[in-house]
Amino acid sequence: MFFIAAGARPAWAGGCFDAQGKPGKPVYLTLDTGHMEVAPLIADILAKHQVKVTFFAANERTKTGDGSLGAAWAPWWKARAAEGHEFASHTWDHSYWRADVRPAAGGPVQFRIKPSAGPSEGREATWTAAQYCEEIGRASARLETITGKKPLPLFRAPGGKTSPALLAAAKACGYEHVGWSPAGFLGDELPSGTYPNELLLKKALRDIRPGDILLAHLGIWSRQDPWAPAVLEPLIVGLKERGFCFATLREHPRYQAWVGRSGPVTAPPAAK
Secondary structure (H helix, E strand, O other), X not given: OOOOOOOOOOOOOOOOEOOOOOEOEXXXXXXXXXXXXXXXXXXXXXXXXXOOOEEEEOOOOOOOOOOOOOHHHHHHHHHHHHOOOEEEEOOOOOEEEEEEEOOOOXXXXXXXXXXXXXXXXXXXXXXXXXXXXXXXXHHHHHHHHHHOOOOOOEEOOHHHOOOXXXXXXXXXXXXXXXXXXXXXXXXXXXXXXXXXXXHHHHHHXXXXXXXXXXXXXXXXXOOOOOOOOOOHHHHHHHHHHOOEEEOOHHHOOOOHXXXXXXXXXXXXXXXX
């Protein structure tokens, strides 16, 4: 949440315009990778309504192709770069933080990590800070390779699961973490039987406020009635009718200064 001093410009001011060409109330739509089946439809809707988003990408298992950052999907990502979208890391193997580990003999904190993709899917391991940074950097490097555009020096931990030590380690190697606003959780990970699309749309249009970071995915395996693209277009239209506009995290006041830096302080590994 952002608090505004009396007489000050709103923390969310500037960056985009409403349907009448006046400065709007920005929201920041972010899309994490998923099974990618709905990705082409989502791209069509974003283009139709001239909405720019920030994609957080991991090399996740997909319904078609060789992973969401594999060769099969590379043209899709390149096309999104040409449209002016932004990109950031979601870790390479969609690797979840599980716990901090403090060695008995002392020394730097390490982390219990459980990838949900890749060759170590489902198996916990203990990583050093350097290994976690490499995991972030690998996805970032791959994005740059396939899009030709330098990703933002930001990342999103899968599930938003972090610890202060993990965030400090990532920041030390040049990556600031991005979560989402409470009302920005758009609910596409929830069971559609309990949370139908109509309910999620109504809740989002009611609760979203200026400056919110919104979260959805490029396909969720477990949801029977897909959220996207069914909710995406009426959500965009409804928010625009309420005077909202869409900006990327490059323009977000919390991250502008960080994004303006030269980037990660350690060179990411070469994409494989």
